[in-house]
Amino acid sequence: MDAQTMSAPGTAERTVVEAPPTAVVHRTWETMITLRESERGPLQIRHAPLLATGDLGGGAPMSSILMPAGLRASLVRSLRLADADVGLRSGEAGGRASKGLAALRADIAAFDDLTLPRQAEVLSCLNCITEQAVAVPLVRNVTSDHLLSVPGGRVLYEVGRVLLRIYNPQAHQVFQSVAESGADPVLRISGRVQLGAMAVRQQGDLDSATAHVQAAWSEYAEAETDLDDFLRALLQSRVSRLAALVAMRTGDTHGQSAAMERSLATALELERISRARSAYDRLVSAENMKIVAESHLKAAGGAGDSSGVVKWATTMLSVDPDDPGTWRDITTHAARCGLITEAAIATVGMTFVGGTGTVGSVERIAAARNRFDSSAELRHELAAAIAGLAAAAHEPMARWS
Incomplete structure (x- = not known):
């Protein structure tokens, strides 16, 4: 970004900050915009092409990071891209649409006729590419009855993520339903993690957050033997991150340190396990490690630990x-x-x-x-x-x- 100081006669100087060249911006965000697979761009958006085509290696959506709603639409406008090339409506088909974009367009148009597992993938993809505005009209028929099945629960969980990102207070109700009544222990645990994070960040309710951590660990203990190695490591790492956040806010330095160590140890175990799994699982693992490293960076920065900042920045x-x-x-x-x-x-x-x-x-x-x-x-x-x-x-x- 270039900064130029400008002034006119009789006026004070003002600084004009220019945005990066559009070629750089397009290169960084191309995967989000085009849904073409790439090894470039932010890690979390590289999930999108696989979600768009349903190429998850037989597993369910487990993506985590939510970027600001509407980012993709804003980039499309800023870069002046053609709807025929990057639009999501079926009427915009044509142009140079990628395989992923073509698949997503078709499934958005036929959303009500899709299987529940595919609906969950489509919603997860829309969450990934910040297109919650497209997702909201699709889920008008989703109700608590979806909790009666595992695939339906996954749809409802993604609806919760849609609502969370657009700051709709109903997100809390959705995650609570998933956490308390979901048919899948993985989703019940994930719902508790979402509720705990919301209790800390949105409500400042540390008692509720602590209760959600305890409930998540209890659910995990009951389900552990039925989970595969990948899900065991992923869920442990996610719950441990929440436990560390709650411990930090309550001033429990020992608990925070222990939880952060566990989140890192299980993230490293997840990395090892994911090497033999699908491309999507490897991305989920890398995303998890990114979040773990970020939490360690923030802890080091908050403690004034310069060597820790350099370590985790690296x-x-x-x-x-x-x-x-x-x-x-x-x-x-x-x-x-x-x-x-x-x-x-x-x-x-x-x-x-x-x-x-x-x-x-x-x-x-x-x-x-x-x-x-x-x-x-x-x-x-x-x-x-x-x-x-x-x-x-x-x-x-x-x-x-």
């Missing part, structure tokens, strides 16, 4: 260097620890991979500089570091290895 970049959010989080927590050069580099990295809105990151760096170091040499160090990153923009790990 891990996050090894897992997902193409997500602007990865670089943004590194900026925030590096600046918090006084790692001003690294924070500035991460802000530039966010721009290089197609991120926008770096002004807030720049403000955090400036505040950190005032707090930790006001030396004139810092400007030269930053300039040299940023120049080096620009020269090796295709290898974002270079500065952190």
